[in-house]
Amino acid sequence: MRRLPPAERERHIVEGAIDYFARHGMDAQMRDLAAHLGISHPLFYRYFATKEALIERVYGEFYTSRWHGAWDGLLRDETLPLAERLTQFYAAYLRALEDGPWLRIFAFSGLRGEAASQHYMAGVRDRIITPIAMALDRAGTAPRPYAMELAWALHGELCFGPIAVGLLGLEGVPLDAAGIRRRVLSWLSVV
DSSP: OOOOOOOHHHHHHHHHHHHHHHHHHOOHHHHHHHHHHHHHHHHEEEEEEHHHHHHHHHHHHHHHGOOOOOHHHHOOOOTTTTHHHHHHHHHHHHHHHHHHHHHHHHHHHHTTTHHHHHHHHHHIIIIIIIIHHHHHHHTTTOHHHHHHHHHHHHHHHHHHHHHHHTTTTHHHOOOOOOHHHHHHHHHHHHH
């Protein structure tokens, strides 16, 4: 085992955990992860007191680092038509979903009911679904509770492609901006 400065060792653990959890699931044993990383089990616990702390950190590194702050403003920018906002946002967001380990960790942690996956979905609700629903409500297109349901439906439809390909191994073609625009316009026409 090579000696590393603490910050570098912590980074090594987090990066290794991302890869390990993506391949073995969130039920993986910490002893096995430590052995995979080439560190002792006690050294591992010096950096992360619990498995849950490591999982939260993996989420912090892997998920929140993928969110671009400009997306918040884009989804709320009423100077752009809603169809344009959604097309621009989902074109960028879906590229972030195409990463296989991201999807696998999300699936594994969601199946385990991990707090980290629940935090992520709360973020999706607050940062994506709510602004879309508010835009529908302000436009008089759909009242708020119904608008939330419609926003989730659009999100699910657009996100299914990367999930089907990256997680389920199904064949598919990533949606480009034109394909996203067609789906958004179709969705808006029935709302």
